[in-house]
Amino acid sequence: MQSDIVTETVTAAADNEDVLINRNESDRVVRRDSDSSQATQRIVVQRSRWQRMARTILLGTTTALASVVWVAQQYGVAVTDSLAFLGSSFLFVAGLIGIALAVACLLWLLRKLFGRG
Numbered sequence: 046m047q048s049d050i051v052t053e054t055v056t057a058a059a060d061n062e063d064v065l066i067n068r069n070e071s072d073r074v075v076r077r078d079s080d081s082s083q084a085t086q087r088i089v090v091q092r093s094r095w096q097r098m099a100r101t102i103l104l105g106t107t108t109a110l111a112s113v114v115w116v117a118q119q120y121g122v123a124v125t126d127s128l129a130f131l132g133s134s135f136l137f138v139a140g141l142i143g144i145a146l147a148v149a150c151l152l153w154l155l156r157k158l159f160g161r162g
Contacts, residue, residue, distance in 0.1 A: 110131075117127035 110128075113127050113131050115126050116122075117124045
């Protein structure tokens with residue numbers, strides 16, 4: 046049981062880091078990489094990064110919502126109230142970010158106006 050977990054963990058880590066465990070697979074990859082251009086390789090790497098980021102955001106959001114529902118059930122709070130509090134918190138944080146962005150844009154605009162004068 047424990048060796049299976051270790052094997053799966055090592056394999057998953059190797060896959061995430063684009064490291065190949067088998068020598069035959071790495072030989073094929075070297076031959077394939079030599080045929081493609083560096084720009085193509087960069088595009089493929091960038092796509093995989095975006096896909097991993099989107100997957101991470103989706104999994105994180107799902108986990109956060111599930112944990113809010115679970116905590117609400119554990120403490121006897123209505124799930125709708127808990128989700129309403131979560132929504133209020135999200136709007137509050139988004140408002141703070143919006144205010145900070147507006148102040149940053151205002152400062153940039155003032156520096157641009159007075160910097161030329």
